[in-house]
Amino acid sequence: MGSITEPWSIAExxxxxATAKGSSRELRxxxxxxxxxxxSLRKKSDLRMIQKVPCKTLKKILSNFQEVILGTKLxxxxxxxxxxxxxxxxxYGRPWIFGLxxxxxxxxxxxxxxxxxxxxxxxxxxxxxxxxxTCGNATELIIAILALANNKVAVVKYSLLGxxxxxxxxxxxxxxxxxxxxxxxxxxxxxxxxxDVNFFxxxxxxxxxxxxxxxxxxxxxxTSTSLINKMxxxxxxxxxxxxxxxxxxxxxxxxxxxxxLFEEQEVPKSCMFDSDRILERICLARWDDTRxxxxxxxxxxxxxxxxxxxSVILLxxxxxxxxxxxxxxxxxxxxxxxxxxxxxxxxxxxxxxxxPLSVIVAWIMGIKMDLNFNILxxxxxxxxxxxxxxxxxxxxxHYMKGLVLFLCYVIIAxxxxxxxxxxxxPNGMGVGLQPKNNLGVFSA
Amino acid sequence: xxxxxPEQWSAAExxxxxVTAKGSSRELRxxxxxxxxxxxSLRKKSDLRVIQKVPCKGLKDFLxxLQEVVLGTKLAIxxxxxxxxxxxxxxxFSQPWIFGLxxxxxxxxxxxxxxxxxxxxxxxxxxxxxxxxxTCGNATELIIAILALTNHKVAVVKYSLLGxxxxxxxxxxxxxxxxxxxxxxxxxxxxxxxxxDVNFFxxxxxxxxxxxxxxxxxxxxxxxxxxxxSDMxxxxxxxxxxxxxxxxxxxxxxxxxxxxxLFDAQDQExxxxxxxxxxxTAVISFWSGFAWLVGMTLVIALLSEYVVATxxxxxxxxxxxxxxxSIILLxxxxxxxxxxxxxxxxxxxxxxxxxxxxxxxxxxxxxxxxPLTIIVAWxxxxxxxLNFSLLETxxxxxxxxxxxxxxxxxxxHYMKGLVLLLCYFIIAIxxxxxxxxxxxPNAIHMGIQPMNNIITWGxxxxxx
Numbered sequence: 045m046g047s048i049t050e051p052w053s054i055a056e057x058x059x060x061x062a063t064a065k066g067s068s069r070e071l072r073x074x075x076x077x078x079x080x081x082x083x084s085l086r087k088k089s090d091l092r093m094i095q096k097v098p099c100k101t102l103k104k105i106l107s108n109f110q111e112v113i114l115g116t117k118l119x120x121x122x123x124x125x126x127x128x129x130x131x132x133x134x135x136y137g138r139p140w141i142f143g144l145x146x147x148x149x150x151x152x153x154x155x156x157x158x159x160x161x162x163x164x165x166x167x168x169x170x171x172x173x174x175x176x177x178t179c180g181n182a183t184e185l186i187i188a189i190l191a192l193a194n195n196k197v198a199v200v201k202y203s204l205l206g207x208x209x210x211x212x213x214x215x216x217x218x219x220x221x222x223x224x225x226x227x228x229x230x231x232x233x234x235x236x237x238x239x240d241v242n243f244f245x246x247x248x249x250x251x252x253x254x255x256x257x258x259x260x261x262x263x264x265x266x267t268s269t270s271l272i273n274k275m276x277x278x279x280x281x282x283x284x285x286x287x288x289x290x291x292x293x294x295x296x297x298x299x300x301x302x303x304x305l306f307e308e309q310e311v312p313k314s315c316m317f318d319s320d321r322i323l324e325r326i327c328l329a330r331w332d333d334t335r336x337x338x339x340x341x342x343x344x345x346x347x348x349x350x351x352x353x354x355s356v357i358l359l360x361x362x363x364x365x366x367x368x369x370x371x372x373x374x375x376x377x378x379x380x381x382x383x384x385x386x387x388x389x390x391x392x393x394x395x396x397x398x399x400p401l402s403v404i405v406a407w408i409m410g411i412k413m414d415l416n417f418n419i420l421x422x423x424x425x426x427x428x429x430x431x432x433x434x435x436x437x438x439x440x441x442h443y444m445k446g447l448v449l450f451l452c453y454v455i456i457a458x459x460x461x462x463x464x465x466x467x468x469x470p471n472g473m474g475v476g477l478q479p480k481n482n483l484g485v486f487s488a
Numbered sequence: 489x490x491x492x493x494p495e496q497w498s499a500a501e502x503x504x505x506x507v508t509a510k511g512s513s514r515e516l517r518x519x520x521x522x523x524x525x526x527x528x529s530l531r532k533k534s535d536l537r538v539i540q541k542v543p544c545k546g547l548k549d550f551l552x553x554l555q556e557v558v559l560g561t562k563l564a565i566x567x568x569x570x571x572x573x574x575x576x577x578x579x580x581f582s583q584p585w586i587f588g589l590x591x592x593x594x595x596x597x598x599x600x601x602x603x604x605x606x607x608x609x610x611x612x613x614x615x616x617x618x619x620x621x622x623t624c625g626n627a628t629e630l631i632i633a634i635l636a637l638t639n640h641k642v643a644v645v646k647y648s649l650l651g652x653x654x655x656x657x658x659x660x661x662x663x664x665x666x667x668x669x670x671x672x673x674x675x676x677x678x679x680x681x682x683x684x685d686v687n688f689f690x691x692x693x694x695x696x697x698x699x700x701x702x703x704x705x706x707x708x709x710x711x712x713x714x715x716x717x718s719d720m721x722x723x724x725x726x727x728x729x730x731x732x733x734x735x736x737x738x739x740x741x742x743x744x745x746x747x748x749x750l751f752d753a754q755d756q757e758x759x760x761x762x763x764x765x766x767x768x769t770a771v772i773s774f775w776s777g778f779a780w781l782v783g784m785t786l787v788i789a790l791l792s793e794y795v796v797a798t799x800x801x802x803x804x805x806x807x808x809x810x811x812x813x814s815i816i817l818l819x820x821x822x823x824x825x826x827x828x829x830x831x832x833x834x835x836x837x838x839x840x841x842x843x844x845x846x847x848x849x850x851x852x853x854x855x856x857x858x859p860l861t862i863i864v865a866w867x868x869x870x871x872x873x874l875n876f877s878l879l880e881t882x883x884x885x886x887x888x889x890x891x892x893x894x895x896x897x898x899x900x901h902y903m904k905g906l907v908l909l910l911c912y913f914i915i916a917i918x919x920x921x922x923x924x925x926x927x928x929p930n931a932i933h934m935g936i937q938p939m940n941n942i943i944t945w946g947x948x949x950x951x952x
Contacts (some may be wrong), residue, residue, distance in 0.1 A: 149907070152657045235873060236897060237897065237899070240893070240896065240897060241903055243893055243906060244890065244903070244907040245907060247886070247889065247890045247893060247916075248890065248907050248910060248911050249916055250886065251883075251886045251911055251915070252914055253888070254882055254886060255879070255883070255914065255915070255918045256877040258878050258882045259879060259922065259924075261916065262877050262878045262879045262924065263924055267924050271923065271924075272924075273919045275922060275923060275924075278921045279917060279918050282914075282917045282921070283914050283917065284919070286910050286913055286914055289739060289910065290906070290907060290910050293903065293906050294903065297901075297902075297903045301673060301902075302901060302903070357691055430889070437896065466574075
């Protein structure tokens with residue numbers, strides 16, 4: 045792992061005590077574990093070339109440009125962004141557009157987190173923390189909202205679910221595994237309390253998914269499908285509001301009253317910067333998303349993969365690539381608190397913020413999206429949450445824990461890979477699969 | 489909130505800040521449990537001066553006795569609801585009114601029963617007293633359940649018992665932890681995990697007994713008749729009930745004899761020197777206590793009868809489903825006294841007592857009241873099984889798991905309480921929107937299994 049940037053190595057050497065607490069610089073600038081992890085992919089910009097440019101304004105613009113675009117190791121992948129746009133205007137095969145867009149999204153996700161962090165320097169810790177917490181999963185949120193606008197409710201549900209699963213099992217699993225192998229002689233410890241808070245919230249999210257599911261299964265033959273859908277919808281919308289309240293309380297808990305629980309190590313930070321480019325960035329990301337969102341069905345047809353597999357497994361891997369790499373790097377350095385903060389924080393954020401927000405946005409747009417992810421997806425989620433929660437009960441880690449989580453992810457991926465049950469309805473995964481409704485169709 | 493707590497508790501708080509200290513306390517010698525201690529926070533000292541002026545001694549005794557029992561609680565204001573409810577039934581009040589009044593009247597009675605059992609414990613000694621307390625702690629729930637059974641309202645029984653467990657686990661515990669967390673924001677809140685853990689094993693065992701009959705309904709294929717499945721479910725439920733009762737008896741033995749130090753709520757050595765006189769004398773005699781207890785039980789039975797008889801009418805005229813009323817409203821009323829007590833102790837950072845109340849009550853209903861109801865139904869010849877339907881069992885399972893996770897690390901903060909409370913709201917919303925009609929008077933589950941639907945559908949086709 046020689047590829048880690050300079051500031052991080054300094055932090056590592058200077059402060060070996062992973063659980064040390066104190067008023068760190070992190071919090072003063074509202075940085076979360078999520079950002080710290082992404083920033084491990086950054087590199088120092090080399091500004092020497094730009095110094096030679098004569099005009100002052102031009103110099104400024106160029107150095108700004110360099111900081112934002114070239115400040116990441118994933119820069120190479122930026123090439124995919126114009127390529128996918130070009131490909132789209134020249135009507136290449138849609139699977140190609142899909143693939144290129146996915147690749148293009150990877151560095152964008154990392155850059156958005158860089159820019160929010162930059163903005164946090166100007167806004168102060170509290171607003172900055174809020175901004176970070178909200179934009180941390182901007183990619184997932186934008187994908188979800190755009191898919192909603194295209195009325196692809198199933199894709200929204202699948203990709204959000206996949207994102208939670210990937211954070212809980214894949215990101216956490218590989219981090220713990222790599223960390224365990226690299227530190228095989230050392231004891232790996234982390235602070236349980238932070239992890240615990242995330243699990244209460246995840247379990248609460250699970251409850252919100254389970255109740256509508258049970259509601260549809262507990263209907264009698266006489267109850268009409270429309271009544272069930274109506275109940276499930278009302279329940280989902282009310283639960284979403286409750287979930288958002290819980291998320292706000294979680295932010296208050298995390299940023300004000302109990303911030304010592306979430307405090308990470310002190311890390312020197314190299315940067316300054318004017319950040320109004322964030323808007324441009326997000327626009328670009330959104331542009332890109334639209335492309336690949338439209339292409340997803342074609343990609344699924346021509347690659348022979350089901351939409352569910354692509355949405356649950358492939359999309360989140362790409363969306364989380366930056367955090368994923370960061371989490372592994374920190375696990376290698378035996379800084380499990382940061383790795384856990386990334387993986388669990390991200391999962392909690394999606395489950396308690398992005399999911400209910402999508403339901404509410406759908407409500408505003410008049411789309412009937414409920415929290416009823418169908419039985420296969422909900423139980424995968426339930427088992428994933430419970431396994432992860434048990435794994436992290438004792439505050440220590442070894443590679444076996446990581447391996448088991450990773451293998452669970454592979455099993456779930458295999459399950460969605462072989463799942464070829466057609467999804468006819470554009471809206472609602474739950475609809476075609478309920479025994480009740482089948483009966484209703486039958487008797488009609 | 490804290491201002492209304494009786495004197496001796498404040499003394500305990502000041503004198504002994506160490507919450508987890510153990511020792512042979514006097515609490516246990518008189519068989520008091522966390523449950524009673526919590527209820528007692530609602531009591532007030534009787535002012536006997538007026539009565540002293542009464543000349544006749546017999547009358548004086550009677551009056552002071554009456555005052556101790558009737559006016560010894562802050563909930564005494566609610567007592568007038570009892571006669572009003574009784575008069576109401578004879579004067580032909582509308583049914584929902586009677587339902588509401590009876591619910592109000594039940595609230596202080598639940599607290600008084602726990603007071604009387606505690607008084608009796610002074611005469612019977614610790615072991616018998618502990619048993620008495622453990623058994624009468626949820627007398628209201630038990631009486632409502634048995635009366636609903638005799639009226640063949642199996643669904644109401646199941647719903648109200650389930651609701652009681654949910655309300656103890658999520659609502660009582662959630663508000664206690666939340667209020668406690670807000671009030672003690674700067675302090676660390678600790679509690680003893682072991683006591684909580686014992687309750688969770690038992691609750692999980694109870695969950696298993698509910699899950700197996702539920703799964704039975706789903707494993708049958710089309711050839712298995714509905715009658716066969718309900719027969720199997722019934723046999724399984726009755727056998728499980730006996731095992732659950734064995735589990736509960738073992739729990740009592742564990743709690744009152746072999747491991748009583750685990751359940752020793754708090755060490756209050758310091759306080760006893762000052763407050764012995766107040767704390768330790770029984771205020772009423774054994775026989776009058778016994779008579780009051782019998783009388784109270786009869787009144788509870790009467791009110792419960794009204795509640796059970798009017799629940800459908802109330803449900804119709806209020807536009808709420810029976811399931812919502814039984815799962816959410818009934819338990820809130822039945823647990824009001826313990827609920828208030830649990831919150832007060834959480835405010836004072838005495839989480840062990842709050843947990844003892846909420847979890848102890850949930851365990852008691854899950855492992856004692858529920859199986860006892862099944863066995864009573866068996867004796868009465870009613871087919872009641874442990875199969876709460878999917879939605880209800882699912883809520884129960886999630887509640888137990890979330891609460892168990894919340895209490896894993898022995899510390900608490902307001903976020904934990906808030907999450908539990910919000911989970912309760914979500915479940916309440918779920919039962920609020922649940923408008924699936926419950927046709928069958930007996931058994932919630934009958935219409936709900938896919939197998940049975942297919943069969944009824946098939947029959948419908950054949951008959952038409």
